Amino acid sequence: MSPSSALALELDLEPFCGPFDLLLALVLRDVVDLGEVPVADVCLLYLAQIDQEGELDLESASEFLVLVSALLELKIRLLLTPDEVDDMPDAEEAAEELAARLAEYARAQAAAAWLQDRLAAVGLRVFRDGPPALRPPRLEIEDEGTGHPADLADALRRVLTRSEEVAEPIHVLRRRIPLGRLLQHVRDAVRSGESCTFDEAVRGLSRTEQAAAFWAVLDLIRSGEVVARQEAPFAPIELRAGARRAPVVGVAA
């Protein structure tokens, strides 16, 4: 769960103390009297939390807006006299929809909880996600003429006449670059000696890995773990351990 989930917002109100989602559950179960809940204070607490986190998580914020407006709508209905409620358009429909929506959402949440438990129960499952490293010995077997040359001509015509960029999902191949391992690799290289050059640190890595390692080094420099020096453009980059120590959590641990 993201730490800033609106549902986890800790409330300390007179009629209720605990997380926001518990409050919602209790209101729905009639345990807490909604009339007594100061919704404005709930909003203020949420704003204070956003202030504290320093960044606005849009998902969480919109989640909060939806929930709090539902709460407000309910409360308005409770506070109004029956006559006034009758005057409101589609009052029943609104209540109806709200109930259906809350129930549907509750089921989605329960299903999400089941998935989370399941993930923990089955543990880490690792399998190959593409073709094997080596192709099986290829036998030529009888191919039926299943394709037609005209299809190819049509396809090419389509390509050539595509007048503007068509919105089409771009399939980008996922290249797994073991960044965690690279970070550790650079850390080890720097730690083992007084200093080393970037070339030494990435010796034996592929070109792509070296590029990723460079990025990793930049990150280590930013965090103060590594200090880098280069005498001139294209001269060897000298790396040594910085003031800040590496965190204990390592992927290669």
Added chain:
Amino acid sequence: MSANARVIEALLFVASEPLDERALALASGLSEPDLEEGLQAVGLRHAAGCSGVVLERVAEGWALRASDETALACARLLDQLSQRPLSRAALETLAVVAYAGPVSRPEIGRIRGVAADAAVLNLIERGLIEEAGRADRAGNPLLYRTTTRFDRVFGLEEGRHSLPPLDELGDDLPGADEVRSRLQAMAATQGVSIEEPAAVEQTT
């Protein structure tokens, strides 16, 4: 191991997705009993404790995967350890797609009450959901469904059929009717009347 079993082992190795009995029979040319016997032999050869790779029933088919004891090393190789756990938003979106799929983004958003765009992209990136064509209605929105990878990560033997029925999830979960009656009770104590709705759809 018999020649039949060797062929099945090779097929399961070559395929990048689980294979069902039909696909195995078509490729191997084996009869049903031979296939059965071969699968059993492969299962024995690739059992936990004597192999690093185990045979599993998953996604309505058969597949080989790293055994529990070797999973960590394999995840390290594929750099899967640095992946952050699924967020609450992602899990809820995944649940909606798994149970209600194929669904469109707007539908997911309606059920969750918040837009699901970021969560959907995240799940596609993780290979847990995929596009499933376009809906045949206004706007022709893209539809999403869970992938075989989803079945494998969550260990669902018969794919989505292995998901528990929604009404068995969470005993104390209020159904729409219940929520409604509570709202009414609440309204009544406050002196507000909400009339009995005429026809209510039964939800499961």
Added chain:
Amino acid sequence: MSANARVIEALLFVASEPLDERALALASGLSEPDLEEGLQAVGLRHAAGCSGVVLERVAEGWALRASDETALACARLLDQLSQRPLSRAALETLAVVAYAGPVSRPEIGRIRGVAADAAVLNLIERGLIEEAGRADRAGNPLLYRTTTRFDRVFGLEEGRHSLPPLDELGDDLPGADEVRSRLQAMAATQGVSIEEPAAVEQTT
């Protein structure tokens, strides 16, 4: 088989490329002698005649491969998978390779307007295109061409000369300039001048 050997077996199994000793040691945490011993055990377990999957030493390291005796079944399996209809993206990519090949991936992407990586892999797996060396220009990108299997599948008795000629595609199309510039991009990769469509062979 020992626990060490089981880890090595699993690593080789889940990898999509050959693994050298360094990669194996990094993922498994095994020392060199343990690795050596484990690899030997995996080699014994995965030897032709007792396994459908055999251990092979290749230039880049170690890898598992379906054994020769299972080749027919594997070919049938891959064929089965390739019977699925070609996606639009795959067909377009195939058309570009057929008409303009040998071409590199970036060139295909430029002509199609979208990246072609997934489509290229898919076509290779289906045996419709194959690598054709490297281009003798900046970056030395890999080139691709269609296979003889492609000729058979599409019934092209005289290979690419049996394809419908390009000039039939040209005149009545909208955005003639755009088309011409793309054709030129294509032609450049073929070393053919587009000004003279007569140069395209007419065969039936």
